[in-house]
Amino acid sequence: MKLLVVEDEPELGRLLCSAFERAGFAVDLATSLHEGRGFLAVAGYDAAVLDLSLPDGDGLSLLAELRRAGAGLPVLILTARDAPEDRVHGLNAGADDYLVKPFHLPELIARIRALLRRPSAALGLTLSLGNLELDTVLRQARVGGQILLLSPREISVLELLLRHQGQVALRASLEDRLYGMDRDFTPNALEVLIHRLRRRLQDAGASPLIHTIRGVGYLMAPPS
Numbered sequence: 001m002k003l004l005v006v007e008d009e010p011e012l013g014r015l016l017c018s019a020f021e022r023a024g025f026a027v028d029l030a031t032s033l034h035e036g037r038g039f040l041a042v043a044g045y046d047a048a049v050l051d052l053s054l055p056d057g058d059g060l061s062l063l064a065e066l067r068r069a070g071a072g073l074p075v076l077i078l079t080a081r082d083a084p085e086d087r088v089h090g091l092n093a094g095a096d097d098y099l100v101k102p103f104h105l106p107e108l109i110a111r112i113r114a115l116l117r118r119p120s121a122a123l124g125l126t127l128s129l130g131n132l133e134l135d136t137v138l139r140q141a142r143v144g145g146q147i148l149l150l151s152p153r154e155i156s157v158l159e160l161l162l163r164h165q166g167q168v169a170l171r172a173s174l175e176d177r178l179y180g181m182d183r184d185f186t187p188n189a190l191e192v193l194i195h196r197l198r199r200r201l202q203d204a205g206a207s208p209l210i211h212t213i214r215g216v217g218y219l220m221a222p223p224s
């Protein structure tokens with residue numbers, strides 16, 4: 001799952017990025033409206049966290065542009081403006097949720113997950129294929145009721161593959177969703193991740209297989 005964070009306070013921006021990354025999200029950080037617009041124009045996001053007081057204007061104007069363009073992207077406003085009328089204004093402008101600074105990080109992460117679970121954003125709470133199940137609420141994979149020990153990123157790639165089951169998940173799109181604009185990841189990071197996930201699934205006796213479609217991507221399919 002990939003998030004766009006629009007926040008101009010450098011320290012808070014870094015804190016948000018590292019907290020979301022630890023929780024298994026890929027994150028892009030924009031520090032102005034202009035930068036936020038640029039990211040939204042070129043990348044796909046599953047949700048956005050939007051500060052309101054930005055150096056080049058009000059975050060609500062970006063939200064209004066998104067909604068005018070018909071984008072259903074879930075947006076959480078994160079702001080120091082705590083007057084009830086500000087909340088009403090933000091929600092009326094098309095925000096899906098509103099959290100006032102200072103806030104508790106685990107609450108922010110839980111709220112983003114809740115937004116992602118909404119029917120418009122999610123295809124189901126539990127994804128399954130063969131004897132493998134992924135609970136997207138608990139972030140837990142199970143084979144025959146047995147919980148697998150997977151890292152947040154392994155869970156994220158598994159979720160993406162399961163959402164694309166029966167179709168090829170393109171390599172570039174997986175990398176984009178998993179690593180965001182952070183081009184620091186090594187060229188074979190995705191391969192290593194898939195290799196590890198495949199082994200863990202095999203060890204647990206999972207029936208679906210992850211096929212490598214050379215040069216294109218990966219396909220998760222039930223055993224033929």
Ligand code: CA
Nearest residue numbers: 008051053054
């Ligand atoms: Ca600000």
